[in-house]
Amino acid sequence: MNQQLSKFKESLQKRPEHQILERTVTKNGVLASAVDYHAESKMTPVFSIDLDTGDVANQKQSGRCWMFAALNTMRHEIKNKFNVPKDFELSQNYTYFWDKLEKANYFYENVLATADLPTSDRKVAWLMETPQQDGGQWDMIVSIIQKYGVVPKSAMPETYNSSKSSEFNSTFNLKLRKDAVALRKLAAQKTTEEKLEAFKEELLDENYRMLAYSFGEPPVHFDFEYRDAEKKYHLDRNLTALDFFKKYVGWNLDDYVSIINGPTADKPYKHMYTVEMLGNVVDGRQVRHLNVNMETFRNVAIKQLQQGESVWFGCDVGKESDRQKGIMETGLYRKGELFDVDLQMSKAERLDYSQSLMTHAMVLTGVDLVDGKPTKWKVENSWGKKVGNEGFFVMSNNWMNEYCYQVVVNKKYLPAELQEVLKEDPKVLAPWDPMGSLA
Known part of the structure; x- marks a missing residue:
């Protein structure tokens, strides 16, 4: 090894520019x-x-880019159709809430589907590495919108946890991994599907509570009130999120x-x-x-x-x-x-x-x-x-x-x-x- 190192040093010394570059990179990165x-x-x-x-x-300090990007394409459509102000946004917190709840349920289903595999199996290890996270794909936001619709940001604003998600994610993943332990034990005991579903419902009830405390509870009905880019007043009362998507996005x-x-x-x-x-x-x-x-x-x-x-x-x-x-x-x-x-x-x-x-x-x-x-x-x-x-x-x-x-x-x-x-x-x-x- 010493002989190799001597060759490496000699090779470096033969480069006339090496001292200049060393000074440059060590100083500036x-x-x-x-x-x-x-x-x-x-x-x-x-x-x-x-x-x-x-x-x-x-x-902000969240991994919701996929969700922001999707909702941005839709708010562009709303801007073109309804002349809303240039700072208008759809509620990213609303779709975030439902995505978290649904990802937990999706995780439980995958835990049960792989319950006969050892924890050392690559699929099980992959599941447990990140039970849920902020990220997503286009088809996933479509699933959320088709089931729950969208709302304007005024109907469900940002919270501390939606804008800075690490605290909630670490806590939620702790719970989901603990739930996985319980679900795998029940599956190993040949628990009936009816009892597994009842237990899973209890877990989801707990998840809903955690999400409501952290992000606020999503509105069932809301009013959409705004002044357009020409300062004309608009009020649309008693909307649901699916109503809003159908009327204002319409895709x-x-x-x-x-x-x-x-x-x-x-x-x-x-x-x-x-x-x-x-x-x-x-x-x-x-x-x-x-x-x-x-x-x-x-x-x-x-x-x-x-x-x-x-x-x-x-x-x-x-x-x-x-x-x-x-x-x-x-x-x-x-x-x-x-x-x-x-x-x-x-x-x-x-x-x-x-x-x-x-x-x-x-x-x-x-x-x-x-x-x-x-x-x-x-x-x-x-x-x-x-x-x-x-x-x-x-x-x-x-x-x-x-x-x-x-x-x-x-x-x-x-x-x-x-x-x-x-x-x-x-x-x-x-x-x-x-x-x-x-x-």
């Missing part, structure tokens, strides 16, 4: 030393298609489908996929993905934007991005050049070797088309106005190709052959497949 000014200068926030979507929301959610780009060998394009044990509402909408190449992926997003409708999308936001400046560009940091090492991996390799997966959901609200081809995209984030350009980011088309994994579009924008593929039974992927990651 890797990213500041590797940043490419020229890449940053190309990310001007100007777009040929630029939707007016109002103010940016703020998920057929079954028309909106998840399109992914997962270029790994186990997922041929033009086929449907789902993920085992992934969901929230028992017997709710199944998580389903149509895998396509990047050209199709981009084109369907562009078609929806051209029709004036924003696009929910999922990506690996932390890769090659500057959070504060709101820039996502593959050439932003030249880390390989800085260290003179090859750091290039294909998108498929990054997925297969745990270097990347979907970590965050946002909304596409614009795109810059040059000669019909996209060069950069406008992104509405949910981290408030203090990051990016008043909360909006710029994403290069190259970055989309490498680090975007999912868009949600109306199926009418798909080619006819892919609309047919939507009807096929999906291949079931393992629970830990990267396409099952929660934004």
Whole structure:
């Protein structure tokens, strides 16, 4: 080993730049030393298609990006139809409450389904690692809305725990793991299904209480009162959440489908996929993905934007991005050049070797088309106005190709052959497949 170390030192000393780079990186860090000014200068926030979507929301210290992004696409629709003020929001706390309650029930069902397996089994270990969390997928928010509807933020505002979720999540996961112990013991004793259901109902009653104390109890009926952007007064009385969704959003959610780009060998394009044990509402909408190449992926997003409708999308936001400046560009940091090492991996390799997966959901609200081809995209984030350009980011088309994994579009924008593929039974992927990651 000493002989090897001598060779390493000698190799370093032969590099004339090594002392300069050592001083630079030790003082400034890797990213500041590797940043490419020229890449940053190309990310001007100007777009040929630029939707007016109002103010940016703020998920604060919670992992609800998928929920914020979905509700943001819907509030864009409400803004266009009803001229609500630019700071109007749908209640993220309302859908959060129901998602937590449903995820607990979904967890119990999976615990019972795997009760005959040892705790060392990978599926059981995967379940117990995170019984529930803030993250989710598009089809999961659809399940919540189809069952419970949506309400304006005025009907169920944020609370301490919805905006800063770690305390509640750690407490709730403690309870769910303890409940799993009890459920597995009852299953091992061959307890009847009737008694298991009765016990599960007791647990869910406790969960409802915990959620009500932490997030407030969701309204059954409410009034929607507002002044529109022209200061005209409106009052809509005695609404339910399902009434509100039908009247103010009005989408057929079954028309909106998840399109992914997962270029790994186990997922041929033009086929449907789902993920085992992934969901929230028992017997709710199944998580389903149509895998396509990047050209199709981009084109369907562009078609929806051209029709004036924003696009929910999922990506690996932390890769090659500057959070504060709101820039996502593959050439932003030249880390390989800085260290003179090859750091290039294909998108498929990054997925297969745990270097990347979907970590965050946002909304596409614009795109810059040059000669019909996209060069950069406008992104509405949910981290408030203090990051990016008043909360909006710029994403290069190259970055989309490498680090975007999912868009949600109306199926009418798909080619006819892919609309047919939507009807096929999906291949079931393992629970830990990267396409099952929660934004």
